[in-house]
Amino acid sequence: MRAELVTTEDIFNVISKTLGIMSAKVLSHGEIVAYIFYNMLKEEASYSDNELAEWTMIAMLHDIGAIKTDGTNVDLSVLETKNVWAHSIYGYLFLRYLSPVGSKADAVLYHHLAYNLHNQISCPYMKEAEYLTLADKMDVFMRTDIPGMERDYFAKKAGIDFSPSAMDRFNRAQKHFKFLEKLKTEAYREEMREIFRKVTFSEKQKRGFLEMLVYAIDFRSQQTVIHTMSTKAFSLEIGKLMRVNKRDMDALYYGSLLHDIGKIAIPLSILECPRRLTDEEMRIMKAHVIITDRILNGVLDEKVARIATRHHEKLDGSGYPLGLKETELSNLEQYVAVADILSALYSKRSYKEAFPPEKVKGILQSDADNGKINKEAVKAVIDNFDMITRNYETERNDTMERYKEILDQYDSIYQKFKVIDVKQYYRDKI
Numbered sequence: 181m182r183a184e185l186v187t188t189e190d191i192f193n194v195i196s197k198t199l200g201i202m203s204a205k206v207l208s209h210g211e212i213v214a215y216i217f218y219n220m221l222k223e224e225a226s227y228s229d230n231e232l233a234e235w236t237m238i239a240m241l242h243d244i245g246a247i248k249t250d251g252t253n254v255d256l257s258v259l260e261t262k263n264v265w266a267h268s269i270y271g272y273l274f275l276r277y278l279s280p281v282g283s284k285a286d287a288v289l290y291h292h293l294a295y296n297l298h299n300q301i302s303c304p305y306m307k308e309a310e311y312l313t314l315a316d317k318m319d320v321f322m323r324t325d326i327p328g329m330e331r332d333y334f335a336k337k338a339g340i341d342f343s344p345s346a347m348d349r350f351n352r353a354q355k356h357f358k359f360l361e362k363l364k365t366e367a368y369r370e371e372m373r374e375i376f377r378k379v380t381f382s383e384k385q386k387r388g389f390l391e392m393l394v395y396a397i398d399f400r401s402q403q404t405v406i407h408t409m410s411t412k413a414f415s416l417e418i419g420k421l422m423r424v425n426k427r428d429m430d431a432l433y434y435g436s437l438l439h440d441i442g443k444i445a446i447p448l449s450i451l452e453c454p455r456r457l458t459d460e461e462m463r464i465m466k467a468h469v470i471i472t473d474r475i476l477n478g479v480l481d482e483k484v485a486r487i488a489t490r491h492h493e494k495l496d497g498s499g500y501p502l503g504l505k506e507t508e509l510s511n512l513e514q515y516v517a518v519a520d521i522l523s524a525l526y527s528k529r530s531y532k533e534a535f536p537p538e539k540v541k542g543i544l545q546s547d548a549d550n551g552k553i554n555k556e557a558v559k560a561v562i563d564n565f566d567m568i569t570r571n572y573e574t575e576r577n578d579t580m581e582r583y584k585e586i587l588d589q590y591d592s593i594y595q596k597f598k599v600i601d602v603k604q605y606y607r608d609k610i
């Protein structure tokens with residue numbers, strides 16, 4: 181058994197696979213930008229392995245805001261040359277407010293800001309922002325399918341769009357590590373993975389990156405944010421009441437946090453549908469567990485992946501996707517299934533209002549009596565209903581505050597960027 185249930189490398193792999201589901205181009209762009217950026221920082225020889233890994237992860241996620249602005253239908257050339265501010269701001273806000281990187285998120289905020297406008301802003305990580313801007317455009321440049329970029333683009337734009345010191349660092353790093361050659365083979369991917377194999381992120385760092393990823397996906401729809409968060413909170417409450425050991429509590433945490441990550445591939449029109457879904461829509465909705473499986477299977481510990489992918493199975497075999505029976509489902513898998521139903525009943529969803537406590541308890545009890553869900557977990561929930569929901573309310577209010585904060589901040593930052601954007605547009609003409 182591995183010492184760590186979920187390793188730093190696992191976190192990187194889950195992020196990669198999720199970006200790949202979002203769009204193959206966004207994934208390969210993220211990987212290449214992260215790799216160029218990593219080589220530039222490494223060449224400076226002043227970053228610890230942990231810092232290098234954290235920065236590489238940030239670079240990998242630099243376009244994560246596109247989840248909100250473009251969903252799974254990303255056109256990289258439009259994203260990176262025209263609609264540059266919206267995804268930069270969301271990416272920054274997700275990293276700043278939902279992950280453990282704090283003010284380093286500034287580098288993402290400014291990854292499309294021209295060098296000769298840097299006097300308009302102040303940022304503790306300006307150097308990294310400059311490196312990221314260059315790495316980003318370097319990959320966009322290397323993709324021949326982006327129109328309007330001439331061959332002497334970088335030579336012409338040095339000192340205007342790109343900082344001369346970033347250009348200098350790029351050239352030194354290339355001379356030193358020959359990373360552009362490595363990008364032509366698959367070898368660079370293995371080298372990236374190696375970065376995350378060498379370090380051990382704290383539990384807080386690991387959880388923070390994953391929570392950011394999950395909430396960024398859910399951010400498209402407020403009710404989905406609440407659902408993921410409450411399923412996680414209820415799963416942990418049930419785990420505590422059922423006296424689950426520490427390692428299994430960790431499995432419950434990761435499994436329940438990631439249980440609906442596959443919803444990244446489900447259209448918003450279905451996620452937020454204000455009525456009962458048609459059979460066809462339901463078929464699409466049910467595919468989210470298949471996508472969750474595609475992301476997690478072979479990446480995470482099997483126990484954790486199964487908790488995530490089996491939350492719609494029922495003890496009598498009437499669930500999906502596999503129609504497994506009680507004897508085939510672990511206790512932890514059964515607990516998350518109860519938590520998922522509790523969350524759906526207790527919260528407002530697009531197709532229903534929140535149910536009052538007595539109704540929630542009644543439905544859970546009858547599902548348990550009908551042999552569909554774990555009886556002991558249901559008893560624990562009903563016996564401790566007030567305590568469980570009170571703890572959850574606190575967490576929900578906290579999450580909703582952060583959610584609103586992100587929306588407010590988005591508007592105010594966007595206003596500032598609009599002014600900068602006009603300057604960026606006209607500066608060459610003045």
Ligand SMILES: [Fe+2]
Nearest residue numbers: 242243259260
């Ligand atoms: Fe971007």
Ligand SMILES: [Fe+2]
Nearest residue numbers: 242243260316
């Ligand atoms: Fe980018």
Ligand SMILES: [Fe+2]
Nearest residue numbers: 439440491492
């Ligand atoms: Fe689900």
